[in-house]
Amino acid sequence: MYKRKIDKLLADKKTPAWKYDFKRELPGYSEAEEKRRDKDEILFLLYCRIKIKHEADRCPLADEVYRRLKFGEYGIKSQLNKSDIYPRWNGDTMNSFFTVFNKAFRLCCSTLFGDYSQDKKSDWLDPKKLVSNEKWVETFRKCANGSKIYDSLNMYAKLSHTIGNFISVPTCGFDFKDGKNPTSFNRGRYSRFDDFWDLSLRQIQITEPSMFEAFSKECFLNDIYINNGKIDALIPTHEKLLEKPEPMLSLTHEESKMILTRNDKINMCDLYNYLENINSRIKKRGEVMVKKLDEELKKIIHP
Numbered sequence: 001m002y003k004r005k006i007d008k009l010l011a012d013k014k015t016p017a018w019k020y021d022f023k024r025e026l027p028g029y030s031e032a033e034e035k036r037r038d039k040d041e042i043l044f045l046l047y048c049r050i051k052i053k054h055e056a057d058r059c060p061l062a063d064e065v066y067r068r069l070k071f072g073e074y075g076i077k078s079q080l081n082k083s084d085i086y087p088r089w090n091g092d093t094m095n096s097f098f099t100v101f102n103k104a105f106r107l108c109c110s111t112l113f114g115d116y117s118q119d120k121k122s123d124w125l126d127p128k129k130l131v132s133n134e135k136w137v138e139t140f141r142k143c144a145n146g147s148k149i150y151d152s153l154n155m156y157a158k159l160s161h162t163i164g165n166f167i168s169v170p171t172c173g174f175d176f177k178d179g180k181n182p183t184s185f186n187r188g189r190y191s192r193f194d195d196f197w198d199l200s201l202r203q204i205q206i207t208e209p210s211m212f213e214a215f216s217k218e219c220f221l222n223d224i225y226i227n228n229g230k231i232d233a234l235i236p237t238h239e240k241l242l243e244k245p246e247p248m249l250s251l252t253h254e255e256s257k258m259i260l261t262r263n264d265k266i267n268m269c270d271l272y273n274y275l276e277n278i279n280s281r282i283k284k285r286g287e288v289m290v291k292k293l294d295e296e297l298k299k300i301i302h303p
Helices: 005-011 031-038 041-051 060-068 098-108 130-144 148-159 185-193 197-207 209-218 238-242 268-301
Strands: 089-093 166-170
Touching (some): 041 148, 060 089, 089 185, 098 148, 098 268, 148 268
């Protein structure tokens, strides 16, 4: 019998810890929902979004992982952490699934998309419409027809809520309006650049340079998302954005068109390369984090 759930996670021989889906930790999850995986991983993720009202990246087990790995303790020298406004750090999912799924659907099903009016383009992700979600996923599956893009996207769905895609970020914002109304980092990066992690990192690097090096090291980003002090662009069109000296939150309308999910020139090959790229990074970081977590827990048992 394991005293801590985190010990059980690391000791599980059937499922490597870096593959563990943290949605299993949430209220409302059951074996009945688990069976939906047999039908489709993407549909399962959508279904969980409807049934489960909590966040996998902020469940007690995820919080224990952050604590054991000392996430959010980057010297606490940041001016943001000295602020009385939201002086905390919260769990977050680094690379978001749904905006990329939206792009994949529109590319794969472009010949059918004319059947759906522009003003309904987001209806298929309405968390209140399970039947609609099933219809959209079934349509996507038929259009992708066992292609590489479908397999890669399905793998992305599997990795979405694993340890390698989790991180702790400031609850306080980098986008202050008149110094009074901060936007949370999580909300700001979603609305401005669709949560892409390379652009998110650049936002931190520009606005909080004093903590960026420690943040990169302690969150296991070096040699995975950052090489020789330079942030890796997750797709080529992001390279120009990463060269900007201004914060990512200040992207112009034209610049925002370079973002993968907003770029009309992105094709299936580009999206496939992105998915393979991000899946590899999530897996690699997860393996590194699990190794470090195991080392830290052994120190507790055998100090």
